[in-house]
Amino acid sequence: MKGVVYRDAHPVPWLHLTQMQTQVRDYVAVMGLTVAIDEAEGYAFLRSRPDDSDLDGPAVPRLIPRRSLSFHVSLLLALLRKKLAEFDANNSDTRLVLTRQQVIDLLTTFMPTTIGEARLVDQIDTHLNKVVELGFLRRLDDGEASYEVRRIIKAFVDGQWLADLDTRLAEYAAELSGTTAGPH
Template identity: 30%
Template sequence: MNDTEPTLQPATDADRIAAGPAADALPPPAEWSPIAVRLLQGVVYNDDNLTLWEVLLRNVSPLSEFFGRLGLYLIVDETSAMAYLRQPEDDEVPPDYQSVPRLFRRTKLGYDATLLAVLLRDVLRQYEEEDLQNERCVIEQTDLLALWRNFFAEVDDVKLNRQLGASLRKLEDLKFVRQFEKSPPSWEVRRIIKARLPLDELERLRQSLVAEAEKVAAKETTAANPGNAPKE
């Protein structure tokens, strides 16, 4: 048997990649690194973490440059005390701009979730116009159900409340709302919904939803009273 020691071979590039970068090869994180990660995760509010919010305000320029290289706009709304990232539409960039893959996928909401977003946006608008005492726009789920009921022919409140709850959870995933109290259930309408649903878009969607609700109600009436159906 050959007792000679094995010959050590120098590590190849493939070996280094497989092993991963050494910790000391990473540059030290910048002061704004934690807030950059939070922004990539979604909207940031000052009342979520005031310390991070102050870091953001001190570093708007480097953060804007960093995200700009990823093809993203950093939007800092100090009036609404929130910040978020936005990917420009194709018509917002010059023709010679090098395209960057979309980081944020588009989420298409169904009828129920769209209806709820419109109702909540309207609730927030009324709050901003009339409520000068409370810092947060909070609405109880029972009050939301009263608004929700107007758009459905269904009279079973248990079923309607279940549908409403499912839509609230979808919008919670998008950070449009967050649960404020569990009993009785109430919800805080988050300010990001203003950016995602401007007033002109709100009015357009409201008219579309009202027309759809009237169409559904007419079909329900016809089904219940077939003798009243219009004759051709």
């Protein structure tokens, strides 16, 4: 019940989950959870059920914690999601693999230029490690520092998430410029 089940990494649990979807959905519903299964992409995970005031009975406590992400981690997730969308549009391969240097190049544009290059790379490595810890990237043991972008990023970084990020960025930019952000 903890983490993501991938078809390629967990073949036996994946088989059981796909064969017993109805029973699993009923079982976790009692705990206020839903099962998100993407058979096309090959992953499944548990998600908290949306807070509905229409539900009968007592409220169920949140079992899956919400995590607040830093600006640069959110930005890295958005950039990785964009990279995955571009990759899917232009390639027939199923795995997007990026080197550490490619990720550094992606983020460098958005990092402050007032710090030294070594410190900048250290900060990017910290953000990169957080994204790995969250499960959106997987380190590859290929002799060089490279990462596979996990397709589960599509389930979390969707159009709504990107729109929310855009809104927060607009508010942040307005705050920096000394104006208030109004409706667009």
